[in-house]
Amino acid sequence: xxxxxxxxxxxxxxxxxxxxxxxxxxxxxxxxxxxxxxxxxxxxxxxxxxxxxxxxxxxxxxxxxxxxxxxxxxxxxxxxxxxxxxxxxxxxxxxxxxxxxxxxxxxxxxxxxxxxxxxxxxxxxxxxxxxxxxxxxxxxxxxxxxxxxxxxxxxxxxxxxxxxxxxxxxxxxxxxxxxxxxxxxxxxxxxxxxxxxxxxxxxxxxxxxxxxxxxxxxxxxxxxxxxxxxxxxxxxxxxxxxxxxxxxxxxxxxxxxxxxxxxxxxxxxxxxxxxxxxxxxxxxxxxx
Amino acid sequence: xxxxxxxxxxxxxxxxxxxxxxxxxxxxxxxxxxxxxxxxxxxxxxxxxxxxxxxxxxxxxxxxxxxxxxxxxxxxxxxxxxxxxxxxxxxxxxxxxxxxxxxxxxxxxxxxxxxxxxxxxxxxxxxxxxxxxxxxxxxxxxxxxxxxxxxxxxxxxxxxxxxxxxxxxxxxxxxxxxxxxxxxxxxxxxxxxxxxxxxxxxxxxxxxxxxxxxxxxxxxxxxxxxxxxxxxxxxxxxxxxxxxxxxxxxxxxxxxxxxxxxxxxxxxxxxxxxxxxxxxxxxxxxxxxxxxxxxxxxxxxxxxxxxxxxxxxxxxxxxxxxxxxxxxxxxxxxxxxxxxxxxxxxxxxxxxxxxxxxxxxxxxxxxxxxxxxxxxxxxxxxxxxxxxxxxxxxxxxxxxxxxxxxxxxxxxxxxxxx
Numbered sequence: 220x221x222x223x224x225x226x227x228x229x230x231x232x233x234x235x236x237x238x239x240x241x242x243x244x245x246x247x248x249x250x251x252x253x254x255x256x257x258x259x260x261x262x263x264x265x266x267x268x269x270x271x272x273x274x275x276x277x278x279x280x281x282x283x284x285x286x287x288x289x290x291x292x293x294x295x296x297x298x299x300x301x302x303x304x305x306x307x308x309x310x311x312x313x314x315x316x317x318x319x320x321x322x323x324x325x326x327x328x329x330x331x332x333x334x335x336x337x338x339x340x341x342x343x344x345x346x347x348x349x350x351x352x353x354x355x356x357x358x359x360x361x362x363x364x365x366x367x368x369x370x371x372x373x374x375x376x377x378x379x380x381x382x383x384x385x386x387x388x389x390x391x392x393x394x395x396x397x398x399x400x401x402x403x404x405x406x407x408x409x410x411x412x413x414x415x416x417x418x419x420x421x422x423x424x425x426x427x428x429x430x431x432x433x434x435x436x437x438x439x440x441x442x443x444x445x446x447x448x449x450x451x452x453x454x455x456x457x458x459x460x461x462x463x464x465x466x467x468x469x470x471x472x473x474x475x476x477x478x479x480x481x482x483x484x485x486x487x488x489x490x491x492x493x494x495x496x497x498x499x500x501x502x503x504x505x506x507x
Numbered sequence: 508x509x510x511x512x513x514x515x516x517x518x519x520x521x522x523x524x525x526x527x528x529x530x531x532x533x534x535x536x537x538x539x540x541x542x543x544x545x546x547x548x549x550x551x552x553x554x555x556x557x558x559x560x561x562x563x564x565x566x567x568x569x570x571x572x573x574x575x576x577x578x579x580x581x582x583x584x585x586x587x588x589x590x591x592x593x594x595x596x597x598x599x600x601x602x603x604x605x606x607x608x609x610x611x612x613x614x615x616x617x618x619x620x621x622x623x624x625x626x627x628x629x630x631x632x633x634x635x636x637x638x639x640x641x642x643x644x645x646x647x648x649x650x651x652x653x654x655x656x657x658x659x660x661x662x663x664x665x666x667x668x669x670x671x672x673x674x675x676x677x678x679x680x681x682x683x684x685x686x687x688x689x690x691x692x693x694x695x696x697x698x699x700x701x702x703x704x705x706x707x708x709x710x711x712x713x714x715x716x717x718x719x720x721x722x723x724x725x726x727x728x729x730x731x732x733x734x735x736x737x738x739x740x741x742x743x744x745x746x747x748x749x750x751x752x753x754x755x756x757x758x759x760x761x762x763x764x765x766x767x768x769x770x771x772x773x774x775x776x777x778x779x780x781x782x783x784x785x786x787x788x789x790x791x792x793x794x795x796x797x798x799x800x801x802x803x804x805x806x807x808x809x810x811x812x813x814x815x816x817x818x819x820x821x822x823x824x825x826x827x828x829x830x831x832x833x834x835x836x837x838x839x840x841x842x843x844x845x846x847x848x849x850x851x852x853x854x855x856x857x858x859x860x861x862x863x864x865x866x867x868x869x870x871x872x873x874x875x876x877x878x879x880x881x882x883x884x885x886x887x888x889x890x891x892x893x894x895x896x897x898x899x900x901x902x903x904x905x906x907x908x909x910x911x912x913x914x915x916x917x918x919x920x921x922x923x924x925x
Contacts, residue, residue, distance in 0.1 A: 225733045233727055324557070334562035335753050335782025345786065347763045353736060354729055356761045428761075429726050430753045430782055434558060438726050473730035478693060478720050480730065 225354065226470035232359050234466020235366045236421065236428075240443035241450065241458035242370060243417030249390045249453055250410040253301060254309060256316040258443070259436025260323035261415050265289045265422025266431050267331050270338050278341050286419035293415025297408050305407070320437075327433040338426040362424050369420060370459060373413075377455070386410050390453065445488045451501025460499060545583070547590035548846065550575075550836060551610030552829075553603050553621035553631065554645070556595040559724055559750050560623040562778045563825045567621065567645050568593055570822065570829030573813060574837075584837045585844065591833075592616055598624045607634045617846045618643065620832050623749075623825075625649035625696040632661040639924075641848050641855075643836060645828040648774075649699040650917060653879040657919035660848065662855055662878040664832045665824075666795050666907070668699040669917070671773040673910040674793035674884030676707045678902065682791055683769030684741025685713035690731050690755055691746045693720040700746045700773050716740045721747065721755075728755045732762055745772040753782045760787040775889060777823035780898040788893065794885040796824040796867065797901050805863040821896040827866065831880075834864045835873065849923075869906040876914035877921070881907045 240258065247255045269278075269285035276284060300319065304312045344357040377383035385406055389396045397403045418436075425435060442465060450461025465484040473480040491498060552571055555564035572591060579588045592614050594606040603622070610616045619635050620643035622628035628647025635642035636658050644652050644663040648671060653663050666674075687708055691697040697720070705715055716738040719731040725747075732755075735743050743764060747755050752772075756779075759770060775792030798821040800806045813822040822830070838861075839854035840846060856875035860882075865871035871882035887902040914920065 222733065222737050225737075226730055229729050229733060233729065328557070328561065332562070333556075333565045334778045335750055337782055337784040337787075339784045339786075345761060347761075353762050353764075354733055358761060428758070430750070430757050430784075432559075432750045432753075432782070433561065434750070435726070438724055470730055473734070477731065477734070478722075481722050481725075 223471065223474050225352075226474045227467055228352070228470075229354050230467035230470025231463060232355075232363055232466070233470070234463035235363045236424065236462070237439075237442050237446045237466055238459040238462030239366045239369065239417060239421045239424070240439060241446035241462045242373060242455060243414040243421070244443055245447050245450075245452070245455055245458040246373075246386075246417070247411055247414035248447070249455075250386055250393075251297075251301070251407050251414075252305070252309065253312040253316065253411075255414070256313060256440070257296075257320040257323060258316075258415075258418050259438075259440035260320040260327075261289055261293060261418040262422035262425065262436040262439060263327055263431075263433060264292065264323060265419030266338065266426030266435065267327055267336075267422075268419075269423040269426060270331075270336055270431055273338070278339075282420075282423050285423050286416045289419030289422070290412045290416035293418075294408060294412040296415075297411040301411065302404065302408075324433050324437075331431070331433070333433060336431040338431050340427040344427075358427055362428065365420075365424065369417065373417075373455070376413075382406070382409060442484055445484050448488050448498055449491045451498025453502045454498070454500040457498055457500030464499075545587045547588045548584055548840065549590050549592055549614065549616040549618075550833065551607070551614065551616035551619045551621075552591055552593045553596045553606050553610070553619065553627075554593070555598040555623050556593075558597045558599075560598045562782075563646065563749055563776065563823075564596070564598070564621075564623045566778065566823050566825035567623065567829040569817060570826030570831075571620070571645075571833045572829075573816060573826070574830045574833035578833070578837050584840050589833070589837065596621065596624075596627055598627060600624075600626050600630045603627045604630050604634045607631055608638070611635075611638045611640050616640075618836050618851075620836070621645055622647040624694075625652065625699070626694055628652050628663075629656060629695065632656070632658050636660045639848055641836075641851055643832045645832045646825060647696070649695040650703070651695065651699065653877045654917035654919050657877050657914075657917075657921055659852060659921050659923045662835070662852075662873055662880070664828045664835065664880045666882075666884065667879060667911075667917075668696065668773070669703045669912055670884055670907055670910060671793055671795070672700060672703040672707065674905055675771070675773065675791055675886035676704065676711075678791050678886055679742055679744070679769070679771050680708070680711055680713060683771065685711070686716050686739075686741045687713060687744055688716045688735045688738050688740035688742070688768075689718040689744045689746060690728065690735065691718055691720050692725075692748070692751060693722050696748070697746050704744060704746075704773070721751070723751065725751060726754055728758045729762070731755075732759055732764060736762070736764055736767065740768055742769045742771065745770060746774075748774055748776070749779065750782070752779050756783055756787045760784075765789060775899065776825065777821070777896070777898070778825065780889065781895065785892060788889045788898065789891050791886070791888055792899075794824060794887065794899060794901070796827040796883075797885045797887075797899060798822055798896065799899075799901070800867070800904070803866065803868050803904075806866050809863070809866055831860060831864055831866075835860065835880075838864075868904055870908065874911075874914070877917060877919040879911070881911055883907055884910070 269281040272281040347353040446461035450457030469480045472483040575589045596603040623646045625647040628644040646665045650667045691701045771791040843850040843854040859872040867883040869883045884905040885901045
């Protein structure tokens with residue numbers, strides 16, 4: 220019973236991390252209409268940039284600078300590669316981002332090497348907080364708090380700023396927003412960059428938890444897509460909920476039958492797709 | 508199909524792609540002058556350059572290339588140069604077998620070598636046998652490759668999982684205690700390691716408290732570690748490798764598990780140690796080859812040569828696998844005076860590597876009965892606070908022939924084509 224409780228807690232922590240990734244993906248899927256397969260590669264890039272920055276500006280500096288650096292690269296990628304594909308079949312951008320992911324992964328391998336690199340987190344964060352709940356380490360608490368903070372900031376941005384309101388409006392009806400004289404290209408660029416910034420942040424956090432390898436993003440990407448589908452395409456709150464649900468579900472299954480802990484999240488996805496195709500909090504009609 | 512119908516490739520696009528393709532083929536390094544006069548002996552090397560095992564696979568390739576360069580500088584084999592044709596396996600069985608067919612049928616390679624994943628090694632051995640080609644497994648460890656699934660055409664340079672576990676079983680048992688918990692990657696390699704350890708543990712009177720099977724490529728090991736901790740073992744045996752091993756150890760350290768139980772395992776690699784933060788570098792492990800052997804002749808010289816050619820990076824066990832495998836093929840070909848598969852196989856059987864290639868103190872030879880290289884194991888302790896490349900303290904260099912099981916015990920009897 221204690222084991223189950225541990226795994227549920229643990230699942231919550233992991234789920235928060237998936238949620239962070241899913242939020243970025245969901246944002247981009249919403250306004251840009253792009254299924255961003257390169258999200259994992261941007262995540263890895265965030266981790267690697269932080270690794271290179273740490274000796275210069277320390278962990279805390281890297282934690283702040285790296286996501287913005289990745290966001291800027293995202294902005295560039297949007298302008299050069301993705302913008303020409305708006306209005307085309309979603310398959311085009313899907314293939315493009317898929318290819319981009321592979322190119323980025325190879326670039327990372329070229330610059331930083333194929334062998335894993337150690338990313339050291341500050342000592343203050345690297346110890347368990349309690350003897351009994353040994354899996355609640357300072358770093359993991361920090362990860363959850365920061366994820367919550369980032370999520371709250373995003374919601375505040377979308378609710379209380381002009382850009383945020385426009386992004387939400389664009390999600391609802393892009394043509395009307397455009398007709399009202401708002402530069403939707405700039406809006407989409409900003410939106411894409413913010414989504415990628417989230418990937419970069421997730422990357423720095425993942426590097427501290429897992430260590431750096433060029434493929435680190437790929438294995439985290441699929442659960443995040445599942446989180447979006449479960450939570451509901453088009454709903455940010457849903458994406459977060461989806462992340463937490465699959466994290467906890469994987470945790471519970473691990474207690475009883477670890478071999479199925481990977482399968483269970485896809486089972487949940489399948490059930491959701493059959494019973495409620497729009498996802499738990501999703502809008503009707505989006506990608507159904 | 509409606510989406511694809513909309514794609515029109517214009518003549519201009521086609522021309523452009525054609526030009527691009529032409530340009531890339533120019534970028535491949537031309538063969539050396541020496542290769543023009545004599546047709547080269549071709550070795551097809553299939554190793555992961557992308558994916559989870561890219562780091563270890565990359566070092567096998569570097570080692571193999573280093574050997575090829577050395578051999579060609581010294582005049583080649585039967586006065587012919589060796590040419591290495593490298594293909595990416597991405598540690599995927601399907602892709603590897605496809606590349607093997609391509610290398611043999613289209614590129615007409617004489618030998619195949621490579622593999623990091625045991626699953627790939629088993630598949631390549633089979634594919635090579637069907638094509639009547641010699642296959643040298645460089646780095647896939649599962650017992651079966653030279654055990655129950657041994658083949659007349661297949662040889663192996665890296666250790667069996669049995670040798671890995673037997674290398675440090677006694678040390679871990681003595682230092683940590685008799686109640687063990689395992690974290691095992693859920694495929695051929697992991698299962699093989701687990702079976703081998705448990706056999707020795709039972710015999711020694713120890714007890715297995717549990718075994719958590721983690722799929723290959725797992726990133727988050729926290730739930731497995733929670734189970735391990737609740738079982739309260741004396742020793743936690745980490746059977747994962749590559750990036751999975753880094754993730755396991757990093758998280759176990761963050762959870763403070765290394766303060767409650769001894770952590771160790773059958774296989775530690777330089778590539779893994781490089782990827783670990785210092786806090787996660789500890790425990791008793793087994794290495795298959797190590798660069799720091801002050802008492803073994805030729806090793807220092809090899810390490811210096813290798814470092815000079817590789818940006819001051821020391822050779823790892825993986826580099827040595829690639830290096831020794833190429834030399835073994837070259838020596839056997841030279842001895843057979845032929846490229847005929849069966850003749851080279853016969854020459855490899857029992858072939859002893861000369862000390863400047865073996866680079867270890869004990870007799871190093873390809874055993875005729877199962878085609879397994881029998882050499883040395885390097886059990887020892889990871890140095891906490893070590894600075895690259897001084898990360899491991901070899902406690903003892905074990906003669907593998909003293910701990911290896913015989914071909915019969917492994918379930919191998921080789922049948923040759925008539």
